[in-house]
Amino acid sequence: ENISVIGEDWSCPRVSCPGPPTEFPTYIPTYTQQPSTSPPTTAPPTRQQTQPPTPRPTTQSPTPRPTRIPRPTTPVPTPMPSTPYQHFRAYLVEREDMINSIVLQSNGSPSTAYTFPDFINSLDIAVARFPADKAFFVGEGTSGRLPKLSGIEYGLVNIGLFLSNAMEEGIRIDSCDEWNTDFMDDFGEKYPLSNSCGQYGRSMDEECQEMEPSQCALDKTMEITAVDGDIDKNIPPFTCRARIFDGVKEIFPGYYDAADDVVIQSAYANTLGRTDIEGCCYWGRGVMMTRGRCALGKLDKYVGQGAVDRGIYVYPDIDFCTNPEAICNHQRTNELRWVLGMLEWDRVQSYVDLNSGWEYLDQLKKFVDEGMVDEEFVNGVINIVTRNCHDDSCGDRRHLDEENDVFEGSRLDNFRRIVFEIFNLPLTYRPTESPSTSPTWFPTLTPSVTVTQQPIQRPTQHPITDKAGKGNGILEALPPNSAQRWRPFDRFTLFTFALYLPTLLLWN
Numbered sequence: 001e002n003i004s005v006i007g008e009d010w011s012c013p014r015v016s017c018p019g020p021p022t023e024f025p026t027y028i029p030t031y032t033q034q035p036s037t038s039p040p041t042t043a044p045p046t047r048q049q050t051q052p053p054t055p056r057p058t059t060q061s062p063t064p065r066p067t068r069i070p071r072p073t074t075p076v077p078t079p080m081p082s083t084p085y086q087h088f089r090a091y092l093v094e095r096e097d098m099i100n101s102i103v104l105q106s107n108g109s110p111s112t113a114y115t116f117p118d119f120i121n122s123l124d125i126a127v128a129r130f131p132a133d134k135a136f137f138v139g140e141g142t143s144g145r146l147p148k149l150s151g152i153e154y155g156l157v158n159i160g161l162f163l164s165n166a167m168e169e170g171i172r173i174d175s176c177d178e179w180n181t182d183f184m185d186d187f188g189e190k191y192p193l194s195n196s197c198g199q200y201g202r203s204m205d206e207e208c209q210e211m212e213p214s215q216c217a218l219d220k221t222m223e224i225t226a227v228d229g230d231i232d233k234n235i236p237p238f239t240c241r242a243r244i245f246d247g248v249k250e251i252f253p254g255y256y257d258a259a260d261d262v263v264i265q266s267a268y269a270n271t272l273g274r275t276d277i278e279g280c281c282y283w284g285r286g287v288m289m290t291r292g293r294c295a296l297g298k299l300d301k302y303v304g305q306g307a308v309d310r311g312i313y314v315y316p317d318i319d320f321c322t323n324p325e326a327i328c329n330h331q332r333t334n335e336l337r338w339v340l341g342m343l344e345w346d347r348v349q350s351y352v353d354l355n356s357g358w359e360y361l362d363q364l365k366k367f368v369d370e371g372m373v374d375e376e377f378v379n380g381v382i383n384i385v386t387r388n389c390h391d392d393s394c395g396d397r398r399h400l401d402e403e404n405d406v407f408e409g410s411r412l413d414n415f416r417r418i419v420f421e422i423f424n425l426p427l428t429y430r431p432t433e434s435p436s437t438s439p440t441w442f443p444t445l446t447p448s449v450t451v452t453q454q455p456i457q458r459p460t461q462h463p464i465t466d467k468a469g470k471g472n473g474i475l476e477a478l479p480p481n482s483a484q485r486w487r488p489f490d491r492f493t494l495f496t497f498a499l500y501l502p503t504l505l506l507w508n
Helices: 083-093 096-102 116-128 152-166 193-197 292-303 305-310 333-344 360-369 375-387 408-422 491-507
Strands: 004-006 190-192 244-246 249-251 255-257 262-265 429-431 445-447
Touching: 083 096, 083 116, 083 152, 096 116, 096 408, 116 333, 152 333, 152 360, 152 375, 152 408, 190 193, 292 305, 292 333, 360 375, 375 408
Parallel strands: none
Antiparallel strands: 004 262, 190 255, 244 249, 255 262, 429 445
């Protein structure tokens, strides 16, 4: 067997996270050519011996040229969202600090790859610029659990489910690119470089279903190296290229030997049997580690160069099919990695099981209306994300490799914290119909029910998780909006009343 060693002192380069995106939105001025105010230049009149000089013509302003509007080459401003979404957005902005401290954390430290401003900017795009049937659901246009609550609770639960899963995908590893984590030996030392084609038995080249023929064409000549890799273990980042031959002998990418910190070039296969990396440029990217040509084709069609012909200029300079790594190395990467994940979430929002009739949006509303205690619904959503099916009944259910830890228990715990601690659900009030006039644009909260007695405080019950990551079904927290409840008596009032009570009795 022909085996060669590349660089005994080989080390994976440590690549810093791309810089922040340019200011967005960018407003495109309309350029109008102004007509000239000076008279046109005329030639001096000629004199003839038999005729008097020709009089000078009357000076007239030239006909103004029509206004020329150049074809945009940079993003146009995102349209102002509707008023209900403004309230929803302000509700999130008001909780920015809590989202930063609970959601946007990587191994106990604030995430540098995923930040709150980029999250909010991306949500604006996902709500206002995605096609109507792909837009991120924020509860707009639906009646709420309470008559005057609108659908804000449905939207908050939807975004809570999205964030709770994103916390265990891109946010957890604080990376835009997927890492090489699937080893093939018993000691956890040999990582096939062909894992860029697929890991844990799951192919990266996931295609669209017949109903959505918008996937990118397979390009076997594309050559890309990921921006991010596992720098702690020094494993090389994913890469793809065409197959290389030295005469009749193929030069294989090989595997990374963690024990000796070297790359060994040999025909070393991954779990899918691949020993090459040709056409394997579609590994996971973004906050949800979205994979495959199908998702990239949708992204390009809806907001990339493929959308320009329809007059949509969100990322008109990016062809996501020919340059998928733009998601992680473009100047607007910090926004793009969120946008791709929100587009991926449409796979959950549009989920319908034809056999059982289980539909995500219907089950979401049922979950909220019944008090948000149905743990089976939350686990079903986690299964859609990780297995492509809400339970075991689907024929196309994705079977996970037993070595692939998808942190299902953590996803459930994340959801509890987001919904009950950050969003303080269920709500008993709603944002006002018009935003506040304060500079920060926080909504003014008005009670929708009248409190007539002292609320009974229940202690928070922390759910117990077993070894399998399954909860015990407890989804309880303090009463909703307890911090905002009216308290009729405080300690000073009670003390004063007790002090003067004997005097009042003696007086009588």
